[in-house]
Structure formats: C-alpha cells, structure tokens
Amino acid sequence: xxxxLGGMGPMATVDxxxxxxxxxxxxxxxDHVPMVVCSASNIPDRNAALRGEGADPxxxxxxxxxxxxAAGATCIAIPCNTAHMWHCALQYETPxxxxxxxxxxxxxxxxxxxxxxxxxxxxxxxEGRLYQERLSCKGLxxxxxxAASQDAVMQAIRLVKAxxxxxxxxxxxxxxxxxxxxxxxxxxxxxxxxxxALASVEETLRTKLVDATEALARACVRACKTPxxxxxxxx
Amino acid sequence: xxxxLGGMGPMATVDxxxxxxxxxxxxxxxDHVPMVVCSASNIPDRNAALRGEGADPxxxxxxxxxxxxAAGATCIAIPCNTAHMWHCALQYETPxxxxxxxxxxxxxxxxxxxxxxxxxxxxxxxEGRLYQERLSCKGLxxxxxxAASQDAVMQAIRLVKAxxxxxxxxxxxxxxxxxxxxxxxxxxxxxxxxxxALASVEETLRTKLVDATEALARACVRACKTPxxxxxxxx
Numbered sequence: 001x002x003x004x005l006g007g008m009g010p011m012a013t014v015d016x017x018x019x020x021x022x023x024x025x026x027x028x029x030x031d032h033v034p035m036v037v038c039s040a041s042n043i044p045d046r047n048a049a050l051r052g053e054g055a056d057p058x059x060x061x062x063x064x065x066x067x068x069x070a071a072g073a074t075c076i077a078i079p080c081n082t083a084h085m086w087h088c089a090l091q092y093e094t095p096x097x098x099x100x101x102x103x104x105x106x107x108x109x110x111x112x113x114x115x116x117x118x119x120x121x122x123x124x125x126x127e128g129r130l131y132q133e134r135l136s137c138k139g140l141x142x143x144x145x146x147a148a149s150q151d152a153v154m155q156a157i158r159l160v161k162a163x164x165x166x167x168x169x170x171x172x173x174x175x176x177x178x179x180x181x182x183x184x185x186x187x188x189x190x191x192x193x194x195x196x197a198l199a200s201v202e203e204t205l206r207t208k209l210v211d212a213t214e215a216l217a218r219a220c221v222r223a224c225k226t227p228x229x230x231x232x233x234x235x
Numbered sequence: 236x237x238x239x240l241g242g243m244g245p246m247a248t249v250d251x252x253x254x255x256x257x258x259x260x261x262x263x264x265x266d267h268v269p270m271v272v273c274s275a276s277n278i279p280d281r282n283a284a285l286r287g288e289g290a291d292p293x294x295x296x297x298x299x300x301x302x303x304x305a306a307g308a309t310c311i312a313i314p315c316n317t318a319h320m321w322h323c324a325l326q327y328e329t330p331x332x333x334x335x336x337x338x339x340x341x342x343x344x345x346x347x348x349x350x351x352x353x354x355x356x357x358x359x360x361x362e363g364r365l366y367q368e369r370l371s372c373k374g375l376x377x378x379x380x381x382a383a384s385q386d387a388v389m390q391a392i393r394l395v396k397a398x399x400x401x402x403x404x405x406x407x408x409x410x411x412x413x414x415x416x417x418x419x420x421x422x423x424x425x426x427x428x429x430x431x432a433l434a435s436v437e438e439t440l441r442t443k444l445v446d447a448t449e450a451l452a453r454a455c456v457r458a459c460k461t462p463x464x465x466x467x468x469x470x
Contacts, residue, residue, distance in 0.1 A: 007267070010252075010267040010268075022398065024245075026396075027397045028396055029242065029243060030276060033276065034273075034277050035245075035276075036271070036273050037272040038272075039252070039270040039271070041267035041269050042269050067307055071271070071273065071302040072302055161261075
C-alpha cells in the first residue's frame with residue numbers, strides 16, 4: 001500500500017493522487033493502487049525553516065510518517081520537492097523505501113548529456129541545490145531564475161496555496177519561457193504547486209515542461225505494480 | 236484530523252479531497268484541514284454484493300476504518316453513496332462520528348416541502364432507498380430513472396471508474412435532464428463518480444444539480460473547523 005506524506009500543500013497532494021489514478025491502467029476500482037495519504041497541513045513552512053525563520057518541520061513530518069506506518073503503508077512518496085531537503089533524515093527514521101522525486105524526474109528527462117535544464121522551484125529547493133547535485137551526476141547542467149525572478153516564482157507558489165490559480169499561472173508562464181529563451185531544453189516544474197497552476201498552459205510550452213508530480217506518480221505506480229523494480233525507470 | 240474512507244472509486248476520492256481543500260478558507264498550508272485518507276481500492280464491488288453476486292465489502296471497509304483509526308483520525312467521511320448502505324454497520328464498529336452523506340445533501344437542498352427531488356445514483360443506492368427514506372422525513376418526494384435509464388446511469392458510472400469521462404458525461408446529462416423534464420426541482424448527483432463526469436456541464440443544468448460529494452466536503456469542513464457543531468447545517 002502506497003503511503004503519501006502529503007499536505008505540503010494540500011492541493012498539490014490532491015493533484016499528485018489524481019496523477020497516480022490517471023497513470024494506473026485500470027478498468028474498475030480494484031485495479032487501482034491502494035493508498036494511504038496523510039495530508040498533514042499542520043507541517044510548519046519548509047521554506048521559512050530553511051531560512052532560519054520558522055519552526056523545524058521535521059517533527060511534524062516524522063509524526064505523519066508514523067501515522068502512515070501505523071496505517072500499513074509499505075513504501076512512501078512525498079509530493080513536495082522542498083520537503084526532500086529532509087529526505088535523508090526521514091529515510092533514516094523508517095525501514096520503508098521513500099521514493100525520491102528527483103530520481104523520478106531523471107527517469108522522465110529526454111535531454112541529452114551536456115544539455116541545460118531549467119528548474120522552477122521554491123527558493124529553498126534552488127538554493128539547496130536539490131536538483132543541481134543529482135542532475136550533474138547525469139552530466140546535465142541546471143539553470144535557475146535570477147534573484148528577482150526567483151522572488152516572483154515564490155510569490156506564485158504562495159498564490160497557489162491560497163487558491164489564486166490564474167494569477168499564479170501568469171507569473172509562472174513568464175518565468176518558464178524565460179528559462180527556455182535562455183537556452184534550457186526542458187524546464188522542470190520542481191515545486192508541486194506549479195503544475196496545479198500550469199495545468200492548462202498552451203501546447204508549445206507544455207512539451208518543454210517536465211512535471212515532477214507526474215514523474216513521482218508514475219514512479220509510484222511502477223513501484224507498486226512491480227515492487228521488485230523499486231524506483232528503476234521503465235525500460 | 237478528518238479520516239476519509241475512500242477508494243470507492245479512487246478518482247471520486249480525489250474529487251472529494253479537492254472539494255474539501257477548495258471549501259476551506261485558507262491563505263497557507265497550515266489553514267487547511269488535516270486529513271488521513273485510505274484509498275482502499277481493494278474493497279469489493281458494493282453493487283455486486285448488494286445484488287448477491289459478489290464478495291461482502293464490509294470486512295475490507297472495516298480494515299480501512301481500522302487503518303484510519305490507527306493513523307489518528309477523529310471523525311470519518313465516506314465519499315461513496317452506495318457504501319452508506321453499510322453506514323450503520325460501520326458506525327457500530329467505531330466510537331468516531333461517521334458523517335452521513337445524505338444528511339450533508341439535505342443541508343444543501345433549496346427545495347421546499349412537497350417538491351420532487353431527482354436522484355441519480357447506482358442501482359443499489361436507488362433500490363436500497365438510501366435517499367428516499369431520509370428525504371421523505373423532510374417532506375420531500377424522490378424520482379429515480381426507470382429501469383432502462385437506470386441501466387444507462389450504471390453504465391456511465393462504470394465508464395468513469397475506467398477513466399472514460401466524456402462518454403459518461405453524455406449519458407448522465409441526458410438522464411439528469413429527463414428527471415428535470417419530469418418535474419424535479421433539483422437532481423442529486425448521488426454517486427461520487429457522477430460529478431467527476433459532469434464537472435463542466437453548462438450553467439442552466441448545473442444550477443439544478445446538487446453535488447453530494449461537495450455537500451459532504453462542506454459538512455466535513457464545518458465539522459473540523461467547529462467540532463462542537465457536528466453535522467449540523469450552517470446557519
């Protein structure tokens with residue numbers, strides 16, 4: 001049973017679950033992946049904590065993990081990129097495999113060695129080099145927005161959390177296009193709020209965007225339908 | 236923490252969670268209702284069981300309830316109308332309040348005493364008189380599709396579970412309009428798959444449809460934000 005450590009944010013968790021359902025070949029309820037989901041919206045702000053300005057979210061994340069274990073989860077996914085800054089700390093707490101969202105994204109990239117990949121994420125994800133480190137191991141470089149643009153991205157992410165989707169979409173589309181204009185072959189939507197806002201973006205831009213939420217959902221379906229495969233990419 | 240006994244079907248559970256999130260006044264993650272959700276897609280088919288043709292779903296529903304209790308749920312919602320045929324049996328199993336979807340719908344009806352309400356649901360929901368009994372206590376009568384139309388409704392519900400949304404929408408729109416033409420002042424979408432299909436129906440029909448999923452979601456937000464109120468309607 002897939003365990004989802006969610007609530008960061010709540011609508012991103014819903015978006016993730018919808019993507020698990022849509023990526024499962026199914027003709028009836030019983031063909032779907034059983035899930036237990038903790039939408040722990042009480043987890044303190046991850047970005048504030050990483051700036052040294054807010055409560056440590058690890059205790060609340062650990063509490064959600066315990067609830068998922070108690071409910072019988074057999075592997076864990078976290079539909080929040082920033083929360084992966086605590087991936088090691090959480091994995092240390094549990095014998096269950098916690099799938100890593102960046103590894104799931106790497107499975108979906110069509111870029112070739114030497115390509116530059118754009119990363120649209122929270123300031124913590126970008127400054128914490130969550131994507132840069134793992135992508136450089138694959139011979140890929142990363143480009144992130146400059147400081148002023150990054151502030152705009154953070155503002156858009158907060159708008160999604162407050163339900164102001166259209167306003168967020170306008171900001172994020174401009175920032176995604178700027179990264180492509182700067183030479184990125186693909187742009188990762190590396191915060192789970194971003195695909196919620198850019199769900200209906202036009203086709204030309206769409207084909208260059210990589211949805212980290214969708215990538216994680218597909219990795220989960222693979223892991224649950226063929227457990228021996230773990231997080232390996234589909235052949 | 237709201238406990239959701241879900242997976243019946245999986246996309247209906249996702250739709251329910253989205254409606255809880257959208258109906259919560261929130262400016263940031265921490266304003267949202269914490270939820271633990273068991274998407275127990277392994278629960279045997281409720282309609283087959285009620286026809287005497289399939290396994291009893293109660294043991295699997297009880298197992299999901301136990302998982303929610305273990306994860307720390309403090310009240311329970313079941314985003315599946317047909318599953319409410321086992322509401323009493325499940326409520327008997329737990330000290331936690333299980334909100335009733337029909338009571339939530341009654342809170343949202345604008346119909347007056349003597350009005351006729353249309354009910355679009357599974358054959359089990361309709362034949363089991365899930366809505367008829369509770370609505371008659373409020374002085375409201377019910378109309379359900381005739382046998383051939385009811386078969387079409389069931390077929391549409393199965394199409395949603397298999398991801399064929401557009402095909403399902405066409406069938407359900409015809410059936411909803413037929414109930415309105417027959418004199419119903421409102422039509423309850425009394426199966427959680429139905430609003431998934433009719434999400435983008437045109438405004439004239441939309442205003443006469445009552446979404447049981449949305450009604451349950453709003454009842455949950457009220458119950459979680461003002462726990463003393465329980466399932467009472469908003470003033």
